[in-house]
Amino acid sequence: MNRVIYMDNNATTKVDDAVIEEMMPYLGELYGNPSSMHSFGGQVAKKVQQSRQRIADLLGCDPDEIIFTSCGTESDNAAIRGTLATYPRRRKVITSRVEHPAVLSPCRELEHHGYQVYELSVDKEGNLNLDELAEVIDDNTALVTIMYANNETGVIFPVEEIGAICRARGVPFHTDAVQAVGKIPLTLRRSNIDMLSLSGHKLHAPKGIGVLYVRRGTRLAPFLLGGHQEAGRRGGTENVAGIAALGKACQLAADSMDDENTRVRSLRDRLEEKILAVCPDSMVNGDRENRLPNTLNVSFEFIEGESILMMLNQYGICASSGSACTSGSLEPSHVMRAMGVPFTAAHGSVRFSLSRFNTEEEVDFVAQKIGPIIHRLRELSPFVKTA
Numbered sequence: 001m002n003r004v005i006y007m008d009n010n011a012t013t014k015v016d017d018a019v020i021e022e023m024m025p026y027l028g029e030l031y032g033n034p035s036s037m038h039s040f041g042g043q044v045a046k047k048v049q050q051s052r053q054r055i056a057d058l059l060g061c062d063p064d065e066i067i068f069t070s071c072g073t074e075s076d077n078a079a080i081r082g083t084l085a086t087y088p089r090r091r092k093v094i095t096s097r098v099e100h101p102a103v104l105s106p107c108r109e110l111e112h113h114g115y116q117v118y119e120l121s122v123d124k125e126g127n128l129n130l131d132e133l134a135e136v137i138d139d140n141t142a143l144v145t146i147m148y149a150n151n152e153t154g155v156i157f158p159v160e161e162i163g164a165i166c167r168a169r170g171v172p173f174h175t176d177a178v179q180a181v182g183k184i185p186l187t188l189r190r191s192n193i194d195m196l197s198l199s200g201h202k203l204h205a206p207k208g209i210g211v212l213y214v215r216r217g218t219r220l221a222p223f224l225l226g227g228h229q230e231a232g233r234r235g236g237t238e239n240v241a242g243i244a245a246l247g248k249a250c251q252l253a254a255d256s257m258d259d260e261n262t263r264v265r266s267l268r269d270r271l272e273e274k275i276l277a278v279c280p281d282s283m284v285n286g287d288r289e290n291r292l293p294n295t296l297n298v299s300f301e302f303i304e305g306e307s308i309l310m311m312l313n314q315y316g317i318c319a320s321s322g323s324a325c326t327s328g329s330l331e332p333s334h335v336m337r338a339m340g341v342p343f344t345a346a347h348g349s350v351r352f353s354l355s356r357f358n359t360e361e362e363v364d365f366v367a368q369k370i371g372p373i374i375h376r377l378r379e380l381s382p383f384v385k386t387a
């Protein structure tokens with residue numbers, strides 16, 4: 001395959017070489033079960049313990065507040081269902097219209113079981129209105145679940161203020177931080193967040209490992225019933241290699257946090273500036289100030305995101321579009337619709353998401369290719385007004 005320029009890091013990330021090295025022994029000679037009584041299993045248990053500590057260090061929490069799961073989706077489902085099970089008389093859940101399906105789907109499913117699910121709206125920049133939350137939260141609310149940062153636009157939500165509103169009303173607060181962890185600093189010990197989801201494959205660990213942070217004292221019923229792993233909070237023999245990998249990835253993320261917020265941010269800004277300069281009728285989606293440092297979502301009016309992606313793909317450039325192909329028709333993403341992005345722009349939205357592995361040369365290559373691609377597609381577009 002030709003050279004790949006990977007700018008789709010909000011979809012998944014390259015596993016860091018140091019992470020692969022860390023996990024390999026646990027796929028090979030160190031295959032013991034960490035729950036075993038013998039010392040062969042015991043050395044594996046030690047690795048699980050070390051990883052738990054490394055993850056806790058990145059999150060600014062205690063190791064016993066970490067529950068290992070299989071992915072971000074499981075963490076989200078476990079937080080939602082596990083909380084509702086402990087508040088059987090409360091029948092309302094509050095979330096937002098721009099959540100990932102890992103939160104939206106389980107919430108919407110609850111409506112079939114008699115729950116009232118309230119989805120907070122966002123403005124055209126993708127920001128929430130906290131007055132709306134204050135108005136709808138009540139004694140019947142079992143859970144508020146709102147993401148830390150949006151996967152399509154990178155917009156960061158005011159989770160501390162949200163948590164403060166929840167705490168004042170005695171309502172547990174969960175946040176899906178799958179896109180935030182490793183990109184922006186967190187200190188859960190001094191925060192109003194009760195539960196937080198993360199996913200290994202978004203921060204240079206492999207797929208198949210996630211975490212649900214649960215603040216000590218938070219009520220949560222186990223989602224997977226089985227053995228007594230994870231202090232009885234999640235049954236199932238641990239994915240030790242994945243856990244070792246995630247521990248290392250978190251350590252590396254802590255070390256590269258400054259780089260993410262300076263070099264990666266400036267690469268993203270450089271890409272944004274160049275794209276806007278060479279592509280007329282293009283605009284950035286989402287609040288440009290209040291955004292993850294790696295994410296750029298741009299709309300190119302009058303053309304479809306999928307066509308742009310296909311043309312970028314010919315140069316080995318990997319990005320993604322917000323559109324989902326449903327029942328043969330290309331629907332703009334629910335995030336773009338919630339933000340009220342006009343139809344002609346929402347269809348042409350493309351997300352570039354960078355990582356510490358991207359270079360200035362790659363950014364300049366993408367910026368050089370995109371102008372002619374957009375120009376060519378507009379020539380072919382039936383939506384472009386001709387003089």
Ligand code: PLP
Pocket residue numbers: 010011070071072073074100102147149150151176178179199200201210
């Ligand atoms: N939540 C957000 C915000 C995401 O971006 C994703 C994945 O794209 C998920 C949850 C799901 O994570 P996983 O793929 O680990 O299940």
